[in-house]
Amino acid sequence: MTVRLNKFLSANCGVSRREADRLIESGLVRINGEKVTELGVQVSETDNIELDGDPVTLSELEYYRFFKPRGMLTAYGDGRGKETLEEIPYLREKKLAYSGRLDYDSEGLIIFTNDGDLILRLQKSEFKAEKEYLVWVNGDLCEDDLEQIRSGLSTDEMRYLPCGAERIKAGHFRLILTEGKKRQIREIFRFFGLRVSRLLRVRIGNINIDGLRAGELKRLSAKEITELKKCTG
Structure with missing residues (x-):
């Protein structure tokens, strides 16, 4: 059985296929000792693949x-x-890539995997993978404010895509985003003069934090993986 070289690199090096194509075109990949720069090359399990001089070995795709x-x-x-992340022994050992970076004061769900294609699809807004957050702030928003957020808020520094926004109760909100700009939710509420006191991501695509304790890492089931890939097109 053969697969495209970029797919092989994505599965075993934790990069996206697009990134794998760039590595190939830059001359960093060798097959059985021969430099390869042509895209679309097929490889098999018996081929010896090297990336920048280091052998690339087959690895099982993992999802957590x-x-x-x-x-x-x-x-x-x-x-x-x-x-x-070094505090988690398995992550310290495997150095798995992740999607859904959270800042120091935020908490909640992150997906870890060595599937580079999935990482790319989760991170790019065009694939519309939903990320759901619960947010607590030191004040309140009215319906007109929420409608601004739903329609796509523009600040002096940034333009944000439309997103889901719901008031749960005073000072407590639910936001559903399909993009992940730096400190996006904190900046959205800062635009209205509010400070976020707690930010919790509860869902990415079909994967949620139900049943997880803070600091816990859990492998995804085959069904969860299939559904997650469907969520990213």
């Missing part, structure tokens, strides 16, 4: 959901006194 606690950096390596 993780409840990032508040007060943890979404990063590997030295956190300079702050907790990082």
Whole structure:
């Protein structure tokens, strides 16, 4: 059985197929000792693939959901006194890629996988993978404010895509986004003069944090993986 080289690299190097194409075109990939720059090449399990001089071995695709606690950096390596993903032994060992970076003071769901294609689809707004958040703020919004958010808010610095916005009760809201700009939710509420006191992501696509404890990593089932891929087109 053969597969396209970019698909092989995506599955075994944790990059998207688009990124794999760039690696191929830049001359960093060799098949059985021969440099390859042509896209569309097929490879099999018996071929020896190298990326930048290092062998690429077949690896099983892995998919996990993780409840990032508040007060943890979404990063590997030295956190300079702050907790990082290195606190989770399996993540420290595997260094899996992730989709759904959360800032230090935010908490909730992150997807971890070595499936580069899925990472790309979860991160790009054109694939419309929903990300649902519960937000607590130090004030309230009226229906007109919420309609601005639903229609696509524009600030002096940024233009945000339309998104779902619901008032649960005073100071407590639900937002559903299909993009992930830096500190987006905090900036949206700051536009209305409000400060976010708690930000919790509860869902990405069909995957939620139900039953997960803060700091817990859990493998996705085959059914969950299939449905998640459907959510990203």
